[in-house]
Amino acid sequence: MKLTIFGATGGTGVELLRQALAAGHEVTAVVRDPRRLPADLPSGLDIRQADLMDPDAIAPAVKDRDAVLSAMGSRDRAPTTVCADSISAIATAMARGRTRRLLMTSAGGLVTDAGDGVFVRYVIKPLIVQRLFKHSYADLREAERRLRATNLDWTIVRPSRLTDSGLTGRYRTAWDVNLRGGLSTTRADLAHCLLALAADPASVRHAVSVAI
Secondary structure (H helix, E strand, O other), rough: EEEEOOOOHHHHHHHHHHHHHHHHOEEEEEEOOOOOOOOOOOOOEEEOOOOOOHHHHHHHHOOOOOOOEEOOOOOOOOOOOOHHHHHHHHHHHHHOOOOEEEEEEHHHHHHOOOOOOHHHHHHHHHHHHHHHOOOHHHHHHHHHHHHHHOHHHHHHHHEEEEEOOOOOOHHHEEOOOOOOOOEEEEEHHHHHHHHHHHHHHHHHOOEEEOOO
C-alpha cells in the first residue's frame, strides 16, 4: 500500500514507520523536524517536511495514497488543539486529491459505554482518567467530531493506556464499543492494528477499541 503517516516522530508513529516499511509498503512521513526521526529506520522512507496544520503544504503528501494514518497527539496535559487542527488540515488536503482512507488514533479513556465494567464506567474513567487527561481528551473529542463530519472513509482507533512493551500479537479489538478488561495497549500492537485496519474496508466509519 501507499501510506502517509502523520505524528511519525512519536512513539506510535515510529512503530508505524518500522512495521510499514518492514512489510514492504511505500511510506511517506510528514514531519515538522526530520531530525527527530530515528536514524535506524529501514530504508525506503520518503520524508516530507511541512507545516502539519497547512492543507496546502501537506496536500502533495496525501495525494493518490491508499491510506493516511494520523498518530498525532499532545506531549503534555496542557490545553491543546493539535489533534483537532491537524485532522482538519489532513481532511481538507485529502479532499483536494484522490485519497479517501483516513485512520486516526484516539484514546479508549475518552468514552464510557456498555463495554466497560461497572467500576471502570462509573468511577475510574469519569472520576480519574477523564479528569487527569481533561485537555488532551477535549482535543481528541473535537478531532473525532470533525473527522466524523467529513465524507472520507475514516476509522477511529482507540487504544488503552499505551506502553512500550513491544509487539505481542495478542491484542483484542471491539468495534463501536469499549473492551472490557482492556487495561493497556503496546504501541507496537497499536501500529500493527492500524496497518491491518487500513487494508480492511469493513472498518470504514467505525471506532475500533484495541487492547491486550
